Amino acid sequence: MDNHTVLSVDHLHISVSTPQGMKRIVNDVSFQLKKGEVLGLVGASGSGKTMTCLAVMGLLQESAIIEQGTIHLGSKNLLQLNANQMRSMRGKDLAVIMQNPMSAFNPTITIGKHFMETLRTHTSFSRKEAHELAVTYLAKTGLPHPAKLMDQYPFQLSGGMLQRVMIAIAMSMQPAVLIADEPTTALDSVHQVQLLEQMYELCQEQETAMLLVSHDLGVIAYMADEVMVMNHGSIVEKASVAKLFDQPEHPYTCMLLQARPGTRLS
């Protein structure tokens, strides 16, 4: 691994146990993420994108088995960590933003409490320092009246606002890697672009590397440096955004490009 690589996934094979026996769902997937880089992962529904992300986060369901491969964050092989060690990595070095913000929040707990729990689990900040950092990050994601927001409950916020809160919490830990799985799917296109821009700026500012999963090639084109195309559990093509859009090589990539509505965002 060179000095700039923060995450390295090598020859990852995942299978799930089904009543019919073991079924391979991720097949020999390898990729590297460098500091500050945005790597897009695109593919049809069911192609294995989420399972790949969950494996990196150490959050695969029990029926899924990593049969082969390694996942290194810096010099640590994540697959050799125990549950406690993995828990302390998540949130701090490895952050995740999933597609359904509501499910990530406990409806009975204020935004402030969610924030403080993450900050105080992973840092030695005092209550006052953690509160100040939380307000700063809420403001960084473009949320109005961040101090007031700390006292509000998740149901009082729109989906887009909750998504921003999730990004603020994730980025406040200055993670080495952010995994964003369809982070803007629930938003309209104007809010989608605003949120992507803010996420991108925060990642650049903190040199956080991002694995951005989307079935929307417009989102990928807008954000990513490189793109991987996944089909039936395998990476069938990996190229820079410009190359992939201008000279796709794999028939499946050509099909995805032809199937997209409208034109490229950038």
Ligand SMILES: Nc1ncnc2c1ncn2[C@@H]1O[C@H](COP(=O)(O)OP(=O)(O)OP(=O)(O)O)[C@@H](O)[C@H]1O
């Ligand atoms: N417990 C399970 N039993 C059988 N198959 C499973 C199980 N869990 C996941 N799968 C299969 O694994 C494959 C990969 O799923 P995954 O959620 O990673 O796809 P995805 O590319 O993220 O799709 P989407 O874009 O819809 O989120 C799918 O075909 C899914 O049906």
